[in-house]
Amino acid sequence: MKEQETPQSIAECQRLGVIFFRGSEVDVLDRYYRCARHEQAGAIVRITSDCPLIDADVVYETIRVFQQERADYATNVWPRRFPPGLDTEIFTMAALDRVWRDASEPHQREHVTPYFYKHPQMSRISSLTADADYSKHRWTLDTPEDLELVRPVLLL
Numbered sequence: 001m002k003e004q005e006t007p008q009s010i011a012e013c014q015r016l017g018v019i020f021f022r023g024s025e026v027d028v029l030d031r032y033y034r035c036a037r038h039e040q041a042g043a044i045v046r047i048t049s050d051c052p053l054i055d056a057d058v059v060y061e062t063i064r065v066f067q068q069e070r071a072d073y074a075t076n077v078w079p080r081r082f083p084p085g086l087d088t089e090i091f092t093m094a095a096l097d098r099v100w101r102d103a104s105e106p107h108q109r110e111h112v113t114p115y116f117y118k119h120p121q122m123s124r125i126s127s128l129t130a131d132a133d134y135s136k137h138r139w140t141l142d143t144p145e146d147l148e149l150v151r152p153v154l155l156l
Contacts, residue, residue, distance in 0.1 A: 021035040029112050033097070033100040042092065045059065051086065061128055072094070078117055
């Protein structure tokens with residue numbers, strides 16, 4: 001790729017010496033799989049970029065559930081009781097390999113983990129649930145209205 005064709009984010013990573021991995025923009029499942037294989041990952045913690053208010057305690061608790069229950073896949077998303085924006089998912093490389101091979105629907109390839117929900121019998125699935133249902137709140141960054149919530153919290 002010529003220098004003038006390099007996306008600004010990639011150029012910035014290169015300037016700062018930040019390690020990055022590039023893959024398909026559309027087939028995010030393939031990108032996750034290839035990156036995990038490249039890094040020889042045993043497990044993957046998935047936190048999406050539209051969750052700038054992620055709570056480290058929720059992430060660590062989901063990791064604890066994943067490890068304690070020896071899950072193939074652990075999440076705080078299913079069933080949903082946490083606000084969108086605190087989404088944490090963890091899966092083994094072996095589970096990712098199965099999903100990568102078997103997921104064929106476009107939304108399964110774009111969103112990485114829907115295959116787990118549609119085929120719960122294929123994996124040991126564990127869930128972290130909140131003590132109450134907070135799912136009606138939004139802490140995610142998908143819309144201009146979300147940005148109005150997030151901006152003062154992050155002091156942007």
